[in-house]
Amino acid sequence: MLMSKLTQKIEHLVTTHPLLFSVFSKCYISIIKSELKLAHVTSEDHILFIGGGPCPCSAILMHQLSGAKITVIDQNIDCIQLANRLIHHLGIPEDRFRILHHQGETIDASPYSLIHMALQIYPKDKVLEQIKNTKSPESRVLVRQPKEKMRHFYDQHEAFCPKYKTIQHRNVTNISETALYQF
Numbered sequence: 146m147l148m149s150k151l152t153q154k155i156e157h158l159v160t161t162h163p164l165l166f167s168v169f170s171k172c173y174i175s176i177i178k179s180e181l182k183l184a185h186v187t188s189e190d191h192i193l194f195i196g197g198g199p200c201p202c203s204a205i206l207m208h209q210l211s212g213a214k215i216t217v218i219d220q221n222i223d224c225i226q227l228a229n230r231l232i233h234h235l236g237i238p239e240d241r242f243r244i245l246h247h248q249g250e251t252i253d254a255s256p257y258s259l260i261h262m263a264l265q266i267y268p269k270d271k272v273l274e275q276i277k278n279t280k281s282p283e284s285r286v287l288v289r290q291p292k293e294k295m296r297h298f299y300d301q302h303e304a305f306c307p308k309y310k311t312i313q314h315r316n317v318t319n320i321s322e323t324a325l326y327q328f
Contacts (some may be wrong), residue, residue, distance in 0.1 A: 160200045160231045170202050172317055177206040179312045183325050184259055184285050188212030191256060195249040195272060196263030199227035203261070205235065208242055216257070218247040254280040264289040264299060264320055277328065285327050292321040 160166070180203075186192070190213040194204040197217035208215045219225055228244045249272035254260050260276050262269070269288075276286055290311075291299045298319075310325045 160227045166200065166202070166231070166235075169200065170206055173202050173206055176314050176316055176318070176320060176323070177203060177210060179314060180261075180287055180323050181207065181211055183310060183312045183323060184287055186211045186213055186259060190214070190258045191216070192259045192261055193218065193252070193254060193257040194261045194263070195252065196266045197224065197228055197244060198263070198265070199224040200231060201228050201244065203263070204242075205232070205237065207261075208237065212241075213259075215242045217242075217244045218249065218252060219244070220246070220248045222246055250275050252276075252279070254284065257281075257284060259285050259287065261287045262289065264291055269301065285325055288324045288326065289320050290322045290324060291319050295319045 180186075186207065188211060190211070192204070192207060192213050192215050194201060194207075194215060194217040197204055197219045198221075201217045204215050204217045207213060217228065219228070225244050225246050232239075232242055232244065249262075249266060250268070252272075252275060254276045257280070260280060262272065262276075266272050273286075273288070280286070309327070311322045312325075313322050314320050
């Protein structure tokens with residue numbers, strides 16, 4: 146998808162310049178704080194981030210703000226290598242933050258208390274179906290939604306769970322809201 150490629154290019158640049166990471170992460174801080182509150186995240190959570198990209202900024206911020214254990218997956222090995230370099234550079238402990246080469250459509254979501262899906266995930270319906278089929282009963286799922294004018298640039302999904310809460314975001318990113326599913 147077009148937005149995935151553009152996002153990867155921006156994130157690639159951010160991973161190579163620490164000052165850019167600091168500036169870039171400021172765009173996401175209010176989103177992450179809202180998502181932490183929406184999902185009631187604590188340091189006891191083990192969060193799976195699907196689609197970390199070369200700069201898993203949201204995962205990094207969620208770890209820093211909550212102390213939660215994080216596992217990030219991405220299907221692009223180049224992104225994983227860059228992300229691992231960034232994590233090492235930031236001094237984030239490996240026992241609390243891992244980045245793995247994996248596809249969302251085949252992940253076993255059962256070990257995680259919270260699953261977080263990036264905006265650029267493709268194919269979103271298949272990833273959501275895999276999560277639904279493998280997550281533990283008490284797990285929560287956060288799914289980001291694009292702003293209305295940007296929807297055609299992202300893979301959309303059908304709501305597979307009628308009961309969910311959302312939080313609206315006012316920011317400079319393409320994220321309009323985050324939906325919390327519990328099923």
